[in-house]
Amino acid sequence: MPQVEYKNIVNAPMDAVWSYVSVIDKWAPFLKGYVKHEELNDKESIWTLKGDVGVLCRVVEMKVNITDWDDDAKKVAFEIEGINEKATGGGTFIAVSQSDNETELTFILEINAGGMIGPVVNVLMKPMLKPVAAEMANKIKDAIEKEQA
Amino acid sequence: MTNKPEKWDMETDVLVIGTGAAGLTSAIVAKDNGAAVLVIEKSGLVGGTTSASGGAVWAPCNHHMTEKGIDDSREEALVYCKQITKGRVPEELVEKYIDTVPEMLKFMEDTTPLKFEVATMPDYHPQFEGGHDGKDSRTLGPLTFNKMELGDSMAKLRPNPTMGLPLTFAEMDEWDSICKPQNVDFELIAQRMGEGLCGFGEALMAALYKGCLDRDIDPIVNTRALELVVDDGKVIGIIARQEDKEIYISASKGVILASGGFEWNEELKNTFLPGEITHPNSPPYNEGDGLKMAMSVNAKLGNMTEHWGWVSMSIPGEEVDGRPLSRGSLTERALPHVIIVNKKGKRFVNEAASYNDMFKPFWEVNENTLEYKNLPSWHVFDQQFHDKYAFLTVMPGEDVPDYILQADTIKELAEKAGIDPEGLANEVEKFNGYVEKGEDPDFNRGKDVFDHYWGDADNKPNPSLGYIKKPPFYAMQNYCGSLGTKGGPRTSTDAQVLHMSGVPIPGLYAAGNVTAVVSGPSYFGAGGTIGPAMTFGYLAARHAAKQ
Ligand SMILES: Cc1cc2nc3c(=O)[nH]c(=O)nc-3n(C[C@H](O)[C@H](O)[C@H](O)COP(=O)(O)OP(=O)(O)OC[C@H]3O[C@@H](n4cnc5c(N)ncnc54)[C@H](O)[C@@H]3O)c2cc1C
Numbered sequence: 001m002p003q004v005e006y007k008n009i010v011n012a013p014m015d016a017v018w019s020y021v022s023v024i025d026k027w028a029p030f031l032k033g034y035v036k037h038e039e040l041n042d043k044e045s046i047w048t049l050k051g052d053v054g055v056l057c058r059v060v061e062m063k064v065n066i067t068d069w070d071d072d073a074k075k076v077a078f079e080i081e082g083i084n085e086k087a088t089g090g091g092t093f094i095a096v097s098q099s100d101n102e103t104e105l106t107f108i109l110e111i112n113a114g115g116m117i118g119p120v121v122n123v124l125m126k127p128m129l130k131p132v133a134a135e136m137a138n139k140i141k142d143a144i145e146k147e148q149a
Numbered sequence: 150m151t152n153k154p155e156k157w158d159m160e161t162d163v164l165v166i167g168t169g170a171a172g173l174t175s176a177i178v179a180k181d182n183g184a185a186v187l188v189i190e191k192s193g194l195v196g197g198t199t200s201a202s203g204g205a206v207w208a209p210c211n212h213h214m215t216e217k218g219i220d221d222s223r224e225e226a227l228v229y230c231k232q233i234t235k236g237r238v239p240e241e242l243v244e245k246y247i248d249t250v251p252e253m254l255k256f257m258e259d260t261t262p263l264k265f266e267v268a269t270m271p272d273y274h275p276q277f278e279g280g281h282d283g284k285d286s287r288t289l290g291p292l293t294f295n296k297m298e299l300g301d302s303m304a305k306l307r308p309n310p311t312m313g314l315p316l317t318f319a320e321m322d323e324w325d326s327i328c329k330p331q332n333v334d335f336e337l338i339a340q341r342m343g344e345g346l347c348g349f350g351e352a353l354m355a356a357l358y359k360g361c362l363d364r365d366i367d368p369i370v371n372t373r374a375l376e377l378v379v380d381d382g383k384v385i386g387i388i389a390r391q392e393d394k395e396i397y398i399s400a401s402k403g404v405i406l407a408s409g410g411f412e413w414n415e416e417l418k419n420t421f422l423p424g425e426i427t428h429p430n431s432p433p434y435n436e437g438d439g440l441k442m443a444m445s446v447n448a449k450l451g452n453m454t455e456h457w458g459w460v461s462m463s464i465p466g467e468e469v470d471g472r473p474l475s476r477g478s479l480t481e482r483a484l485p486h487v488i489i490v491n492k493k494g495k496r497f498v499n500e501a502a503s504y505n506d507m508f509k510p511f512w513e514v515n516e517n518t519l520e521y522k523n524l525p526s527w528h529v530f531d532q533q534f535h536d537k538y539a540f541l542t543v544m545p546g547e548d549v550p551d552y553i554l555q556a557d558t559i560k561e562l563a564e565k566a567g568i569d570p571e572g573l574a575n576e577v578e579k580f581n582g583y584v585e586k587g588e589d590p591d592f593n594r595g596k597d598v599f600d601h602y603w604g605d606a607d608n609k610p611n612p613s614l615g616y617i618k619k620p621p622f623y624a625m626q627n628y629c630g631s632l633g634t635k636g637g638p639r640t641s642t643d644a645q646v647l648h649m650s651g652v653p654i655p656g657l658y659a660a661g662n663v664t665a666v667v668s669g670p671s672y673f674g675a676g677g678t679i680g681p682a683m684t685f686g687y688l689a690a691r692h693a694a695k696q
Contacts, residue, residue: 050466055308056474059466084550116331116544119339120314 001089002122003110004129008137010105012148014097017105018074020144021093030139032132035059042066046083054124060085086114087121107137151380152388154397161187163693164387164400165407166374166439169197170679171661172407173357173368174253175686175693177261180364182694184402188361188368189389191434192470195358195368196307197409198431198633198662199679202350203312204291205268206683207676208250211289213267219285223247226287229272229279234669237452245642245688246667250680253687254289261360262298263353265289268318272674273503275598281674282598288675290318294352297345298359305370306355307432308347310469311476314338315346327480328605330539353679372396377404377442377657384446384656403656403693406646407686410634410662411437412456421453421636424512424521428461428475428628435633439663443638446654449647451665453636457678458508460489461630462528464541465552475630476541477504478528483603485615486534488580489627491523494563494572496580498523499592501600501613505672511629526627527566529559529573532619537605540625554624559617566624577617587611632678635666644689656696658689 010017020026024045028037033051040046043066050059061083067090068077074095081088089111096104109129113121162184165176172188173195180186194200209226226247234243257263268290269283281287293315296303315338324332347355361367371391378386378397386399411417412429414437429435444450459477467474482489483501491497498510513522530540537545540553549555556562559577563570583589587610594600595613604612638646638659645653661682668677 054313055310055469057466057468058464086547115547116333117335117542119335120342123339123342 001110001112002126002129003108004133005106005108006130006133006137007104007106008141009098010103010141010144011101012103012144013101014074014095014103016148017095017103017144020147021076021095021105021140027136027140027143030136030143032135052128053121058085060087062087080111082114086118088112088114105137105140107133109133152376152378153380153385154378156397157386157399158396159187159398161185161398161400162402163405163690164189164398164403165405166387167191167197167407167409167661167663168195168368169199169407169409169661169682170353170357171663171682171686172197172405173354173361174257174683175405175407175660175690176366177357177360177364178256178687178690179694180366181260182691184694186366187398188366189372189374189398190368190370191373191408191438192307192432193370194307195305195370196351196354198435199682200307200351200354201309201311201430201432202632202679203675204348204350204353205270205318205676205679206254206265206289207287207674207680208254208289209247209287211251211254211287213265213289214285214287217267219267221281221285221287225279227279229277230668230673232277232279233274233671233673234667235671237669238667241642242640242667246681246684249688250684253684256687257360257683261356261363262294263356263360264292266292266317266319268675269322270318270675271599271602273506273599273672273677283602291349291353291356292317293341293346293348294355295345296347296355299355299362302358302362302367306351306358309349309351310474312349313347313351315341315348315352317348327603328484328538328607330544374408374438374442377446379446382655384654387442400656402696403658403689405686405689405693406439406443406638406657406659406663407661407682408439408663409435410456410637411435411440412631412634422456422634423454424629426456426629426631428463428473428630429633430459430461430475430477430630431633433470433472435662439659440637443646443657443659443663446646446657447649448638448654449649449651451636451639452669453665455636455670456634457505457632457672458511459504459630459632460508460511460627462541462625462627475628477630478627479504480538480603481528481540483600483613484534484538485605485608485613486617487528487530488576488617489526490529490568490573490576491526492568494569494574494576496576496591499589499594499600501594501603503599503672508629524629525567527568527624528627529562529577529617529622529624531617531622533615535623540623549623552625555621557620557622559622562622562624566626568624581616581618584611584614584616587614589614633662635662635678637662637664639665640685642688643692644685645692658693660685660689
């Protein structure tokens with residue numbers, strides 16, 4: 001299963017990081033290929049992404065379900081299920097304070113293509129996850145730091 | 150008159166325009182014949198349509214056939230080809246092709262990492278005199294190639310969006326993958342991809358690219374040839390555009406046009422083709438630049454109304470090179486339990502015939518309304534098809550996506566698609582009657598060996614005919630796809646571009662889809678476009694290098 005973990009030090013206090021990450025609308029457009037998302041309720045939302053799989057670009061719809069929202073541990077965990085593509089996965093954001101003005105933000109994402117050709121799609125997706133996670137984490141960091149400035 | 154510059158930006162002996170099969174073959178051969186070579190490519194990637202293709206090469210009397218004990222002869226091949234070209238191609242060109250393709254392949258295999266094996270594909274009209282069926286196939290398929298061998302240049306190789314799996318035609322046969330996609334070992338394929346292997350057209354182009362790199366030829370990408378530089382009636386170079394600047398490149402021994410067809414140029418299509426190509430299957434850079442350059446020096450043109458037809462479909466949202474991806478219909482139309490119908494609900498073609506030739510009725514026009522008779526058109530299939538076979542990217546039994554229309558009755562399906570419901574219901578009933586008898590008196594589907602290759606041998610009595618009766622029923626709209634156009638400058642047997650007067654234009658050569666191709670209106674067999682592209686590229690390079 002293709003998986004990526006990306007850590008970033010954000011130059012901001014943990015509360016600021018956490019309050020930013022908690023508002024999905026703020027960072028959703030930072031996800032590469034983001035087209036739109038629609039919140040169904042507190043936990044569930046439908047995401048539309050236009051993403052590359054190998055050389056191909058496809059529009060993917062998926063349901064994201066927040067399984068754990070822990071304000072104390074500053075952790076959000078979610079599950080992903082493909083709507084128009086056979087895929088499952090999940091992810092986590094964790095914020096850990098490093099100092100008064102430094103917070104480590106970790107983003108973990110894993111995704112597993114299903115169906116007969118799943119193994120092939122996974123190979124194609126694998127090299128793409130890291131740059132996607134990195135780009136998103138860096139944009140979040142920049143946005144938070146800009147808010148702080 | 151001359152448009153010769155005072156100063157050239159680059160100088161070479163042989164300049165090749167385009168990096169498909171024709172281009173890179175000629176680059177390698179020109180270099181090995183002692184010429185200094187430069188290759189330019191309009192897009193940012195090397196490989197052209199060829200990289201996005203199946204990579205098959207049609208080659209009568211090739212050495213792999215001999216090694217396998219397959220009989221073939223020049224005479225047989227000639228008799229066969231003449232029935233395909235229908236008197237519209239100079240005979241000496243066909244002869245030159247048949248005489249040279251074995252030698253060209255041997256040379257390329259001996260001097261580059263490109264390797265082939267015999268496939269089991271029949272000629273596209275195996276029933277014609279001199280035709281071969283799959284047992285004594287003239288089609289060669291490329292072996293897989295490890296892209297890692299390209300080093301950093303790997304990123305410059307055009308990937309194959311629809312046929313990119315690291316597989317061979319032989320393995321596809323072994324797994325009976327046409328009718329039993331579940332037999333395909335996707336874990337093995339994934340493992341090979343992880344190791345860097347590629348297959349089909351991408352493998353062919355990766356191997357040719359490696360052959361170029363080994364000779365210190367690395368195509369200059371993002372460089373578009375625009376104009377020929379002519380001095381005293383001789384082509385001596387070109388003007389090309391790189392970003393916003395124009396550069397002059399001299400070619401003392403010759404310019405080889407290998408820039409593909411004009412399937413992406415609306416004006417040229419409207420000028421020359423008798424019908425529409427709305428969904429080309431090639432990368433979107435083949436805009437007829439080579440044709441325009443040839444026309445500018447009064448080249449004699451031929452085969453201008455033809456293209457390599459490919460009925461195609463489009464999955465919403467799927468894009469490549471920033472344009473909707475067009476996926477050809479191969480097994481989707483030829484397996485049992487599917488038909489193709491027009492808006493009246495009528496079949497109009499042998500769905501299992503070769504893609505080039507079954508395309509022809511799509512351009513038929515109604516003499517009263519001037520509308521296309523058979524556009525729009527649809528694939529119509531039933532649950533039995535979906536239970537057993539793959540349709541585009543949907544594997545047997547998987548959830549059917551919304552873009553494939555579905556309904557519980559044929560009439561309901563017709564209404565959803567915009568097909569005449571009564572017409573479709575009657576046609577399906579008639580077709581089911583043909584299935585019962587195992588014969589299609591309307592279009593002879595499943596009569597020839599060719600149709601059987603793309604059918605299901607387990608489906609009796611006719612491998613191409615299956616009832617359409619198990620709900621739900623499905624429909625998907627077709628579009629006019631194209632592997633490329635195949636008309637352009639006429640060429641000599643040495644691939645020199647001919648002037649309208651019939652004599653070669655000094656310094657100008659052409660090979661591949663930019664030319665009036667050697668098969669004229671039809672198609673010899675799988676590999677019938679790349680085989681000639683490489684062969685005439687080979688001939689062009691040898692001739693040019695000797696100047
Ligand atoms: C899905 C698919 C499967 C196919 N399978 C097969 C098969 O198995 N066997 C077969 O024989 N045929 C097959 N074909 C058809 C085959 O790919 C083409 O007919 C063939 O590759 C054409 O080769 P070419 O060298 O003439 O042109 P191309 O491979 O198209 O190369 C032309 C190159 O020239 C470049 N170019 C264009 N204009 C300029 C310019 N002004 N300056 C510089 N560069 C320029 C283009 O960007 C391109 O890279 C298939 C095609 C498709 C789409």
